[in-house]
Amino acid sequence: MRLYDTLARKKREFSPLRGRQVRMYTCGPSVYAYSHIGNFRTYLFEDVLVRYLRYKGHKVKRVMNITDVEDKAVRAARKEGRTPAQSQAPKIRDFFSTWDDLGMLRPTIVAKASAHVPQMISLIRKMCTRGYCIPDNDGLYFNVRKFRGYGALRRLRSPRYFGKAREDDYSKEGLWDFRLWKKWAPSDGGVKWASPFGAGRPGWHIECSAISMHYLGSPFDIHTGGSDNIFPHHDNEIAQSIAATGKMPANFWLHARHLTVRKKKMSKRTGNVLYAHELMEQGIKPMCLRYYLISERYRSRLDFTMGKMKSALREMGRIRQILKALEEHSRKKGNGKMHPSLAKLLASGFEAAMDDDLHTRLAFRRTFRLLRRAERLLRGGKLSPADARGIIRAIRRIDSVLGVLGQRQINEACIS
Numbered sequence: 001m002r003l004y005d006t007l008a009r010k011k012r013e014f015s016p017l018r019g020r021q022v023r024m025y026t027c028g029p030s031v032y033a034y035s036h037i038g039n040f041r042t043y044l045f046e047d048v049l050v051r052y053l054r055y056k057g058h059k060v061k062r063v064m065n066i067t068d069v070e071d072k073a074v075r076a077a078r079k080e081g082r083t084p085a086q087s088q089a090p091k092i093r094d095f096f097s098t099w100d101d102l103g104m105l106r107p108t109i110v111a112k113a114s115a116h117v118p119q120m121i122s123l124i125r126k127m128c129t130r131g132y133c134i135p136d137n138d139g140l141y142f143n144v145r146k147f148r149g150y151g152a153l154r155r156l157r158s159p160r161y162f163g164k165a166r167e168d169d170y171s172k173e174g175l176w177d178f179r180l181w182k183k184w185a186p187s188d189g190g191v192k193w194a195s196p197f198g199a200g201r202p203g204w205h206i207e208c209s210a211i212s213m214h215y216l217g218s219p220f221d222i223h224t225g226g227s228d229n230i231f232p233h234h235d236n237e238i239a240q241s242i243a244a245t246g247k248m249p250a251n252f253w254l255h256a257r258h259l260t261v262r263k264k265k266m267s268k269r270t271g272n273v274l275y276a277h278e279l280m281e282q283g284i285k286p287m288c289l290r291y292y293l294i295s296e297r298y299r300s301r302l303d304f305t306m307g308k309m310k311s312a313l314r315e316m317g318r319i320r321q322i323l324k325a326l327e328e329h330s331r332k333k334g335n336g337k338m339h340p341s342l343a344k345l346l347a348s349g350f351e352a353a354m355d356d357d358l359h360t361r362l363a364f365r366r367t368f369r370l371l372r373r374a375e376r377l378l379r380g381g382k383l384s385p386a387d388a389r390g391i392i393r394a395i396r397r398i399d400s401v402l403g404v405l406g407q408r409q410i411n412e413a414c415i416s
């Protein structure tokens, strides 16, 4: 199985660092706002990855953080006149309710940043001991100029130094001493922890270094996220972890491409966001939304328009009709002669596509083509019930990864 590693800029053969267990870390949601379907494209890619690793016989330990302490979270809560926990509770509930609707497996461990501040403090102390901290009157910063090879993931070309990034969120593509710890200010309200660097709260990037290392050790196997996490977030994670331990945190870095809407990035900032519940209110079934969001390979462009989604779902509807017919035929008596290749072809075509960096588009295309062939044989009276049983078995196994062709779903229309 080959996966595209953003750091190496190429596909590399994947095998776990320790036995059959894959240790995987996912950058989870920022819960100052509701998550949109663009966010869920990334989580769905990760779900398909986890399921395919299991399909291949690996055990997967997956850790995902919840960002609940950053600048935006504090600001959003203040605007609502509530505590961050009060403001975030409905967003976290909504997040996992959509997560479950989309048929995703829950991570092994879900870790809120606010519950792991001691681990972050201890990691920052290690960095300071090794000389990577710059104290300032508003907190503690990471000295990026001391760190050799900063920005390797983003491949910064001749970067300039801009000084200190005093916000968690910054996009300038250059060198910034980023915040490790922010000293408490009245605008933080009740959000503060005691620390050797004064009362305050951690910067955004430190949580993923601390949480991943705490639960998975280092290096672990796979770090995933959306492509907007590459810089600065993941480059900062790499800098922090290496500064504290001397070790690269992960063996593979995988990033999902943004979902676009009419060619523009879907983001809370630009305001062109779509939420899963809005589509479901329009009669789109969650499993069909799942299909649409994984119908293109995770690294490729997927542009959302209602028209494109509906035409994809109509195709899925036809495939489900075929499966239903095969299912019915498979329940008939009679062994007959097994058609030599269809079930085997289904599995091998699927696996070859998925082994090539989770090429889901190709996996679906090959699977659908073979199902259409099976239907032609069925209509021509050339498919025995035993053949149909073999095909259904192969589809069940394939669907343990894709999660859209299950028994319950084939009786369901994609659009009501």
Ligand SMILES: [Zn+2]
Pocket: 026, 027, 028, 208, 233
């Ligand atoms: Zn992260």
